[in-house]
Amino acid sequence: MKNYLPILFATLVLTACSDNDPDDPSNDLDAPTFSAISRPSTQGDPNVVKIRGEYMEVLPENSTELLLQGELSDNRALSEMRIDIHNSQDGHTHARIEQRLPGFRVDEVVQLNGTSHTINQTIRYDDRDYLAGPYHVILHAVDDAGNSTSFADGSSIVRSVYLKRPYMPLIALADDPDETLEQLSGTAENALVVEGYLEQQRDEHNFAITFIRVSLVRDTDRDNDTDWQGDTSYEAMWGESQFLRDNTGAMLTGQAIPTFTNDQLPLATLWKNQPYSLISSDHERVLRIEVEDEGGNLAVREFTVIVN
């Protein structure tokens, strides 16, 4: 049928016009690449803790700055890099309503040119009292043609840090002054014995603890930087959370918080309040203790449980 030959020919001609010319800048489809970004190490590094499934570099109580280092390059021309640091203690359920302290926030766009850039940025957070807790440190980049890094393919950088401040609640375990304890032991069918205490109203802020959650979760170890929480065999809550909601929108609420004495609450009191006996499958589960105060600060400590 000769009738459609001219159209076929036309489509062939149009298709032929789609060849990409490698020298044409408008055909640059490669986004900038981050490399050698200093990341928290994952094994035995005292500066790294695992909190809520994410490995976080600890920024100690009296630290004042964070160093961002790495390399950024593009095949043609860099345009901008964006540094985004924001609080992530609500786990991005975005449940926070009120906070008395501001979250540390960086939203900075750095103008760039050329094909490479060495990132060496010092970010100070000592100008005022910021919310203590986990933060995301995110880097994006875009080049002159509009190609940008993204979350979807993992080309944007997401780091997590845990900002500790002197006025945040303290989760102190016995014989562990430097907070290096990572494991706890127990035997099956017995209560897990953890000696220690929670401390509130530290520093001149005097923030009382408003929410405590203790849970025993399975944290599968993988090669990735971040894992997720697995099955929960035990969960006990006291007080009312400011960040965490259930899906109906109600804030997570537990029993009344036991009375503090001299601003301290022994952990034994919590265990007595909501007791739990270990089971053998709790072996290598993670005991997570989360404490919120009225300022909005969040303290978290996690320990791997060994069941004998």
Place this chain on the structure above:
Amino acid sequence: MHRYTQTKYTNRHFFCILIRSNIIAYNYFLIFFLSPFISLAQTFSLQGQVVDEDLQAIAGAQIELLNSAQLQFTTSEGFFTFTVPNDTLYTLTVRSLGYIEQRVTVSPTTRNPIQVRLLPSAKILAEVQIDGIATRSTSTPSQVVTTVTRSDLDQSTGGSFVDALSPVAGINAINTGVGIAKPVIRGMSYNRIMVNDQGVKQEGQQWGSDHGLEIDQFDVQQVEIIKGPASLRYGSDAMGGVINILPAPFPEAGQIQTEVKGIYQYNNNLRGLSAAAEGNQQGWLYRLRYSHQDFDNYRVPADRFTYAGFELPIYDERLRNTAGQERNFAFSTGLKRAWGQSTVKISRFHQRVGLFPGAVGIPSGYQLQRYDQQHSIGLPRQDNTHWKVLWNTQYGWDRSILEVDVGYQQNRRLEESLPHTQNVGQTVDGTVAHDLRLRTYSLNARLIQEMSSQWMVTYGVQGQRMQNNYGGFEFLIPAFTTWQGGGFALVEYADSPVNPRWQFNAGLRFDGGQHDVLEHQQPLYDELLQPTGEFEQRNADLTRQFADVSGSVGVQWQPSSTWQIKLNLGTSFRMPTAIELASNGVHHGTFRHELGNPDLQSERGYQLDYALTYQKGKLSSTFTPFVAYYDQYIYLAPTSSFSRLPSGSQLTWEFRQADATFWGGEWVTTYQPDPALNIQASLEYVANYNLDFQLPLPLTPPFSALGEVTYQIVTQQGWLQSLELHGDVRWVADQNRVDRNERATPGYTLLGGGVSSEWVVGNTFFNVMVQVDNALNTQYLHHLSRYRLLNLPEPGRNVVVTLRVPLSIPLNS
């Protein structure tokens, strides 16, 4: 299966009739060749024969003379005769079980006698090229049109009306999970294709990628899909095509038809029910329908996904917060008289669907914990309500018909999330991020005149006023008022009123429009997420006017009963929407800061459509390629700057214009070696190219092939009246033709199948269908899915069970 003996439909017709008599007559033995000579004073006769595609007579076919009470059944030779009082135009509806219903226009002196050739109804969605002189009220003969009937929709029940249309070659869906889907015709969507519901254009903020179509999938009886430019008849926004939802026919006088349909889907525990009752009391028509659906989080064949460098869990292999519900109702009433018909329909569509939490911000494993039930619709979520009042009138006299459609629509879209997402503190808006309220008034009128037995002319005018207001703690699109109006004239010629060899059509249209956009000042918040009292301007006041001309010319050539060729050349236009001109905000559904461009001009398109149909015996095949060129095609392009808005670290995208080309086509072949066995293969392909940037355009569907086999057993005895088995395989190619910042998507293969059965127990008829989609539980990404941006797979295996019970209650009249 078409159950014409159970429910009788009267399709919307092109010409209405002036008949004075109201006598019900059932004649089985009228003699064909005697009637021209038996003319009682002032009566005329209409005669014809009904045959199948091989020109074999069809006996017992039902012929209805519209707007009268005359009904005939063809003789064993396929003949029929009607006696009519006037020498004017009449419309006949011809039906027979197993065939596609046809409307034909006849008149005693110029189109008489006629031969009506019926085509077998396919059990699966197929291209339909209607032969003879069946007049189509919605498209010109040279356009490529696909008809989709209720039974076709039942067989491909998906989460939504648009999903049910997806098996048609050339049709796709941009979906957000299950339940939210918008149509794509040949790679075009958003404001480039029009959904026409009973003559009124559906307006529901269709610029949004995650804005689904507000149509109750159970309320649709017949759909015509026009692929290609249809601006001539429909105006701006019909550049890529039209999805024309035709009004459901009312039953015959003297009975109440009811139908109850229940549906259950395994994948997301969907429970749905739709019940309707309709009747015709001496010309008074009424219909009431209520539909509801409840569904839970949907299942995917994966227990984790990767995003932002994290490996995140999918607990129980169900995507959290993708549950939803739908509650719809529709009430129609009207008059059917000798002069024509006038009906009013009031309907409400309401859907609430949860959005996967990662759709707003970075999901973290912590956030995806199981605190909720599988059926909870939590935050973030979408809540969409669409009210519609439609008034359709057809009035006929002599050789003319006047059609008037008046519509009022009120669309309210709420997008709810927690304000901390956008660095906003608690406001009076609570969890309402966006509250978009759109009101649309529409008026369309068409005058169709038969100038002679060969020439027909249609004149039409259209007008629309749209008003948008917004609320919520976030801002994306401003308040605006839009006026649009146009007029067209269309001429159609057929060399013979009976089975023409040649048909030509040509038309011209003028349009004008104006957008009045109001300035928006967005409050600024401090680091404690409290308002500072300061504002920043997101967009300025803007007024823009547009004027456009469009037209088309086409031909259909039928050299024999075996071949048919169509060629259509059309120009189309689209005026920029107020959103493309003036939006300025972060659209969380697309993870972008979208910036409007106040200087945009109208898009203009030039498209060539070709259709070649071969039909002989057991084989039929239709090939429909197309090629198009667009001048100043509007699209969103990424800039090299990050957004300076406080709502998250998104890249700024702005609306630009560039010249673009589209090409592609569909090829559908059906082979029916046996009346019970039907095999169909369809291929679809579309590709496009941004000529300025030498890149493809985004969200283009990949090449895809669909193969279907249907086997039908009709017993017509005992409890089981008929059984139909079908199986299908869909193969989708990789999509590597992607725009900047768009990711390629690998291809996949999906298997499906099902059984449809009809039962009669006592006096009750019912229909049971069981269908399996994605039978192998294949994990795949859909290139046009919004959740693909999060690397989330599409739903896994689904089993759908449908039970339908129609009931006809005769009344004493």
